[in-house]
Amino acid sequence: MTKDKIMNVSIDLFSQFGYDGVSVRQIASEVGIRESSIYNHFKSKEEILKAIMEYYIEVMTSDEIPLEQAALNLDKGFDYFYKAGCDAFLSKLEEDNMMKITRLFFIESYHNDDVRNFLKSKIIDAPVYGWIELFKLMKSKNIIRNDCDVKQLSESFFYYGMFLLYEHFIINYPEDDDAFLKDFLEKTQKHAKIIFNSAKI
Numbered sequence: 449m450t451k452d453k454i455m456n457v458s459i460d461l462f463s464q465f466g467y468d469g470v471s472v473r474q475i476a477s478e479v480g481i482r483e484s485s486i487y488n489h490f491k492s493k494e495e496i497l498k499a500i501m502e503y504y505i506e507v508m509t510s511d512e513i514p515l516e517q518a519a520l521n522l523d524k525g526f527d528y529f530y531k532a533g534c535d536a537f538l539s540k541l542e543e544d545n546m547m548k549i550t551r552l553f554f555i556e557s558y559h560n561d562d563v564r565n566f567l568k569s570k571i572i573d574a575p576v577y578g579w580i581e582l583f584k585l586m587k588s589k590n591i592i593r594n595d596c597d598v599k600q601l602s603e604s605f606f607y608y609g610m611f612l613l614y615e616h617f618i619i620n621y622p623e624d625d626d627a628f629l630k631d632f633l634e635k636t637q638k639h640a641k642i643i644f645n646s647a648k649i
Contacts, residue, residue, distance in 0.1 A: 450479070450481065450485075450489060451489040451490075453479050454475060454479055454486060454489055454490065454496065455496065455499060455500065455503070456545065457475055457478045457479050458470070458475050458496045458497075458500065459500060459545050459548050459549055459552070460478075460548060461474060461475060461478065462497070462500075462548075462552050462556075463548035463549070463551050463552045463555075466555055466556065467493075467497060467552070467556050467560060467563075468559075470493075471493075472486050472492075472493050475493075475496075494562075497562070497563070498562070500549060500552075501562075501563070501566050501570075503549075504546070504549045504550075504553075505566075505570050505571075507540055507543075507546065508537070508540055508546075508571075510540075527641075529582065530637070530640045530644075534633065534636065534637070538629055538632070538633060541629065542629060547625055550613060550617060551617040551621070553566070553567050553571065554567075554613070554614055554617045554618055555617075555618070572606075572610065575606055576599075576602050576603055576606050577602075579601075579602035579605060579606060580598050580599055580602045583596070583598040583601055583602055583647075584598050590649055591648060591649065592644075592647040592648050592649060593647055593648070593649055596647045601643065601647055604643055605639075605640060605643045605644075608635075608636065608639045609632070609636050609639075612632050612635060612636065613632075616628045616632075
């Protein structure tokens with residue numbers, strides 16, 4: 449399907465050369481169509497980027513555990529929630545396109561307001577809010593201490609993983625993705641246990 453091919457080619461080119469470094473003409477050339485044909489599917493390059501962002505968040509949130517379901521599984525312990533979330537996240541990040549899009553977001557967040565706002569609201573703030581609500585639930589069930597600042601706890605828990613992604617996609621680039629994902633899992637599991645053990649009753 450031409451629209452899907454335009455998306456895939458755009459993801460590849462944007463992640464290599466940056467959003468501003470790629471023209472619609474270049475995308476069309478890689479797809480194998482006329483430049484004017486791009487506009488049968490997307491009104492502009494900005495619309496392609498918007499579609500990429502929508503696709504990313506749709507994929508990444510497809511397996512989220514609703515808070516109502518979480519409330520029924522608190523007896524399974526913190527590891528259950530961490531493992532379920534981490535497994536779902538890594539299984540998606542293993543896809544080549546998702547790795548490319550993640551790197552694109554980190555790169556473009558420096559100078560593209562739309563990407564920066566998306567990264568902040570959808571990729572950082574929304575997950576932190578989700579963990580805040582879960583930690584509030586754990587506090588109400590006497591699983592973590594009542595004096596815990598759940599916002600600080602959630603940020604401390606989540607931001608480490610974000611730093612590892614930044615380190616991989618920016619500081620250590622290029623670096624083997626498979627090796628990174630394995631290392632990411634090991635490091636974040638250890639970190640999560642340290643954070644949770646500091647708060648549990």
